[in-house]
Amino acid sequence: MTDQRNLSPDAAQAQEWPRVSAAGFDGFVVRFGDRLSEAANRAALAFRAAIDQAGWSSVAETSTSLVSTYLRFDPLGTDHAVMQEQLQRLLATQDWYAAPHPQGRRLWRVPTVFGTALAPQLDEAAARAGLTAEEAVRQIAATRLRVQTIGFAPGQPYLGELPPAFDIPRQTDLTPEVPEGAVVLAIRQIVLFSVTTPTGWRHIGQTRFRLFRPDAEVPFVLRSGDEVLFEPISSDRYSALAQAGPDGGAVSEALA
Numbered sequence: 001m002t003d004q005r006n007l008s009p010d011a012a013q014a015q016e017w018p019r020v021s022a023a024g025f026d027g028f029v030v031r032f033g034d035r036l037s038e039a040a041n042r043a044a045l046a047f048r049a050a051i052d053q054a055g056w057s058s059v060a061e062t063s064t065s066l067v068s069t070y071l072r073f074d075p076l077g078t079d080h081a082v083m084q085e086q087l088q089r090l091l092a093t094q095d096w097y098a099a100p101h102p103q104g105r106r107l108w109r110v111p112t113v114f115g116t117a118l119a120p121q122l123d124e125a126a127a128r129a130g131l132t133a134e135e136a137v138r139q140i141a142a143t144r145l146r147v148q149t150i151g152f153a154p155g156q157p158y159l160g161e162l163p164p165a166f167d168i169p170r171q172t173d174l175t176p177e178v179p180e181g182a183v184v185l186a187i188r189q190i191v192l193f194s195v196t197t198p199t200g201w202r203h204i205g206q207t208r209f210r211l212f213r214p215d216a217e218v219p220f221v222l223r224s225g226d227e228v229l230f231e232p233i234s235s236d237r238y239s240a241l242a243q244a245g246p247d248g249g250a251v252s253e254a255l256a
Contacts, residue, residue, distance in 0.1 A: 018043070018096065020087050026060075026075045028087060031068040032096065038161065039097040040067040041148050045225045046099035050090060058083065064224050066149050066158065101255070105225045107144070110192075111249040112183055112205040112230040113238040114140075121175075121202035125185050128168040136204075137232055139163055145190060147226045155212040155220035156194040159228055164188070170200040181207040181248065183230065192228070205230060208241045208248025227255065 017040075019031045030047060033040035048062050048069045058077035063070045073083050114137045115122035126136035145159035162185075170186045175198060178184060182193040183205030191201060194211035207230075211221050222228070233241075233249075241249045 018047075018091060020084060020091070022080060022084075023070065025080075027070060027072045028083065029068050029070050030087060030091070033067045036066045036148070036160070041146070042101065043067075043096035043099060044069045045102055047091070047096050048224075049102035050093075054090065056086060064149055065151070102225050105223070105227065105255040106252045107227045107229065107255050108222065108250055108252045109229045109231050110207050110209050111233045111237065111241060112207050113233055113235055114183075114205045114230075116235050118206040118235065118238065119183065119203050122204040125166075125168060125202040125204050129165040131165060136166075139165070140190075140204075141230055141232050144227045144229055147222050147224050147228065148189075149224055150220065150222070152191075153193070153195045153197060153212070154214075155222065157192055157211070157222045157224075157226075157228070158189055159192065160189040162188045162190065168202075171202065172200075174198045174200050175203060178203045179206070181209055183207060190230075192222075206238065207250070208238070208244065209250045210246040210248065213246060 017031065017033050021029050021031065023029045032043040044064045044067055048064050051059065051062050051069070051071060058073045059071060060074055061072040071087070113119065115133055122136065123133050126133045129136060131139070140162065143162055147157040148160050149158050150156060151158065166185065167188045168186060177196060178193060178199050179196050180193055182203050184191050184193065184199055184201035185204050186201040192207065192209065192211065213219050213221065
């Protein structure tokens with residue numbers, strides 16, 4: 001065993017991950033870190049895909065958060081010890097932090113009006129990033145953002161990461177309401193709201209993209225691992241997209 005007293009703090013911490021923990025009587029959580037990073041998020045997505053591909057008969061459900069994979073299993077079909085051993089064996093098969101992205105991902109291009117009365121906090125967010133509004137929009141629009149996880153509201157993605165300049169804090173007060181399709185920013189992430197809701201994040205853009213479609217066969221449009229490009233449009237173009245259906249002018253393509 002490596003003597004951790006001789007390791008740097010970063011190296012010692014790296015040896016602690018991933019961790020497998022029981023979650024109730026029928027679940028496990030596999031954690032790949034204690035904070036968000038590109039590598040930990042990639043590992044969580046890839047490990048979940050590997051579990052799904054393995055086709056273990058006792059697995060009832062899988063999901064991911066920002067840096068972990070959750071598995072729920074049928075305790076009548078197998079017990080904790082057997083399931084934990086299966087997870088540990090799968091973890092040992094490769095370096096999950098360097099694993100390729102899962103198959104079946106899509107790249108979405110989403111028409112977005114930035115600023116204006118529709119998204120009134122663009123100037124404030126840009127100033128906190130040390131940028132003009134035009135520079136901020138240009139950098140955001142040039143960044144392909146990964147769906148790191150789905151959460152908080154039905155079908156709602158957390159997207160990242162933006163360049164380091166956008167590591168700006170949340171607001172100290174809540175905005176009472178932003179509409180469905182709002183693009184909000186904080187801590188190098190963007191959340192694209194699937195419902196109308198209060199938020200502590202700054203409202204910088206607005207789309208007509210409906211992410212949550214409860215009556216559709218697939219109610220959540222985006223999936224973890226998908227990527228999003230926000231494409232700037234004018235207010236006039238945004239108004240015209242009212243007739244564009246639930247995609248609001250968004251288009252997608254398969255990613256290799």
